[in-house]
Amino acid sequence: MPAPIHNTAKENILKRIRQALSHPTAIPFPGSESAEDIFHPAPDSEELALLFAEQFTQLQGKFAYCSNTSELGEQLTHLRKHKQFNKIFCNEQAIKQILTELGVVTHNNNLADCDVSITGCEALVARTGSLLMSTAQSSGRTASVYAPIHICIAFVSQLVYDIKDGLQYVKTHHEQLPSLITLASGPSRTADIEKTLVVGVHGPKEVYCFLVDDGV
Numbered sequence: 001m002p003a004p005i006h007n008t009a010k011e012n013i014l015k016r017i018r019q020a021l022s023h024p025t026a027i028p029f030p031g032s033e034s035a036e037d038i039f040h041p042a043p044d045s046e047e048l049a050l051l052f053a054e055q056f057t058q059l060q061g062k063f064a065y066c067s068n069t070s071e072l073g074e075q076l077t078h079l080r081k082h083k084q085f086n087k088i089f090c091n092e093q094a095i096k097q098i099l100t101e102l103g104v105v106t107h108n109n110n111l112a113d114c115d116v117s118i119t120g121c122e123a124l125v126a127r128t129g130s131l132l133m134s135t136a137q138s139s140g141r142t143a144s145v146y147a148p149i150h151i152c153i154a155f156v157s158q159l160v161y162d163i164k165d166g167l168q169y170v171k172t173h174h175e176q177l178p179s180l181i182t183l184a185s186g187p188s189r190t191a192d193i194e195k196t197l198v199v200g201v202h203g204p205k206e207v208y209c210f211l212v213d214d215g216v
Helices: 005-022 044-058 069-084 093-101 163-173
Strands: 062-066 114-118 123-125 130-134 149-155 181-184 207-212
Touching: 005 130, 044 207, 062 069, 093 114, 093 123, 093 181, 093 207, 123 149, 123 163, 163 181
Parallel strands: 062 207, 114 149, 149 207
Antiparallel strands: 123 130, 130 181
């Protein structure tokens, strides 16, 4: 009985792949690849902060710089009055302690019913204006995407220039890489339907980043 047609076709394809692998083609332009970085990092934290703010706001994020935690409290109070939110979710102990000292009451057991979630982050990526977060944070996967408003409290010492610097930052701060590392660049937005941009469909409609100067 002759071999099935599809098996013969499969063997022909595999044979051609083996032949191609046994005679590799030389790279046509060996000097075109460079090990040098295309983007050059900003030299200091002040320029990193300015670059992050610029990129983050271009992506419809809301940015505020705070010279200390007292100013952070004032900014949060002003935002709370302006947006009129009451139910605040936060379950990151370090952030929650700061909020408690500032007199901000949180409801850390009911994410489904909250008006806003407040989290920290692993790092801030200046070049892309992104919040780098991971499952190593106690807020987990959902706190930054479930609530209609996400507030991230970060510190100048967490600023890095590029994504690879952020991944290295995470690597050096954890014994093992977290199971999930994600980048959030502004509020959720999509243009799937008739190419019309809609904000807040798959995540928060508003994202705020409060950058606190920790003297680094």
